Amino acid sequence: MDISVRRLCKEFDRYPALNGVSLEVGSGELIALLGPSGSGKTTLLRLIAGLEFPTSGSIYFGKEDASQKSVQERNVGFVFQHYALFRHMTVIDNISFGLRVRGRRNRPSDAAIRKRASDLLDLIQLPNVANRFPHQLSGGQRQRVALARALAIEPRVLLLDEPFGALDAKVRKELRRWLRELHERTGHTTIFVTHDQEEAMEMSDRVVVMSQGRIEQVGTPDEIYDRPASPFVFSFIGDSGELAVTIDRGEVFLDGRSLGPLAEGLPDGRARMFLRPHDLEITDDPAGAISGEVATVRRHAATRRIEIAVGEKRQRIEVAVPATRGFVPEGTQTFRPVRCRLFPAN
């Protein structure tokens, strides 16, 4: 089922939580909504589910306008951050709930419901917990039960709000891989919210980066990382440093020194230069290089991160060098930008 969100706005007491969001999700896609706290991710997800109604705009499931439908009619699987399991029901009753509450005409037979629930228990790899209560399960197990409960109704789309938010790092990693595999097998159109960019990058086909109730960029993980569409996306995704520069006829100047013709096609004037730690190389050639004083050196997995203070304003940026160099620089060093990204300052 493909989903089309068109110019969606949502206000809470005149506070705009979503500002004209448009998004196309293809059938069978796994999409991550990524953004800082308060950017409207949960709001967007709840609007798609029908748990909240838009101030304006519409939502289409395939060809039909879902905005007119109640949450019960939309047939979405929703997984809540804190699972929201029914604590007075056993795991198996939780999972079969969605089938049991159906009207008599649509309800499968008792045997069929039991079969479906136990198939789902196999799918979530918890065949032995059927008769336990939610409080007798670990966090990761509860999360999987919540997912099975959502899948039981054969939803048209699967919506997950920070599905791994409350779990420890190791369990998160396992569940991530498991969910990705599950998605490949079942092929549900899936939208999940996260503010862990590693999770978003690793799991999803496409990432939606949100900020302040707007979509900043939609793209594959590669596009988001390598071609950020805005200063916000650049600084939000991955590590980055920023330098204030000026552009004059395509040439970039840092404190009056030329860094070379890096800004072809960009308007003259002040600009913001964004650099990732891996975009800088140590060099001896001062031409077109950035020089700065080494402030700190830290070990970061397989690299060493050198923080340098650049120019009169002592703007700080980070440079990554291979840890194997065994090289601890001191004093002033020069670096050549291999890649960078420029945005006009406003």
Place this chain on the structure above:
Amino acid sequence: MVSAVLPKLKEPSVIPGFGTTLGFTLFYLSAIVLIPLGALVLRAAGLGLSEFLTLAGDPRTLAALKLSFLASLAAASINAVFGLLVAWVLVRYDFFGRRLIDAIIDLPFALPTAVAGIALTSLYAPNGWIGGVLEPLGLKVAYTPIGVVVALTFVGLPFVVRTVEPVLRDLDREVEEASATLGAGRLATVTRVVLPALLPALLTGYALALARAIGEYGSVIFIAGNIPYVSEIAPLLIVIRLEEYNYAAATAVAAEMLAIAFLMLLAINLIQAYSRRRFGHAA
């Protein structure tokens, strides 16, 4: 979903002071509850079996006990239903005058019971505001067992409202939303998801309202009319016997009340313990 485990005897526990608090609880319970009740039981035992049976089996006594307990059960049941509704409205809706209603709920706690009794009587008497309307319909409230139920309902209402309210307020909205996304309509969500979660609190409120109703005296005697065999409650009968200096009969009625009340509250507690375990509330 944090489940706390009560420390077992002798097991080392991170919660300090278990021995001290248990000791204090037992002492306190003995001084305030067990010793006076024990004295009552001793006194009753002193009567001798045959005399006790004669006194306890007295038709007027039996009629009074029957009225007391049936009316109390009825009142507590009415309160369970309407108290739940009131709690629901207070928690789930914001409307003009909500605070006022909230404050009014506690009035039966604070009002001297005699005042309540007189007020209710004047309302429900055949010439009162409500009684005047009901009388032509053939429904007599004051000076009948129905009047007893009305008074007991009045005094018991806050118990149910005040025990259910906080639990309902803390109920996770996401659970109801989850139910809705799974296709459950409002009615199914309320009956299958919300009510089971409220059941332990509702039972507590029911037990409290019941206990209060069984022991209630002041508000009932005005509206009941106190006709022997018809609208005379057991606590009143005890007072009457005392006034006749018939301590033996008073003791017998009291002992019977004690036994029945204890059994009823024990039963409710057992149901509650079962439902807590069943419904996964922290044991």
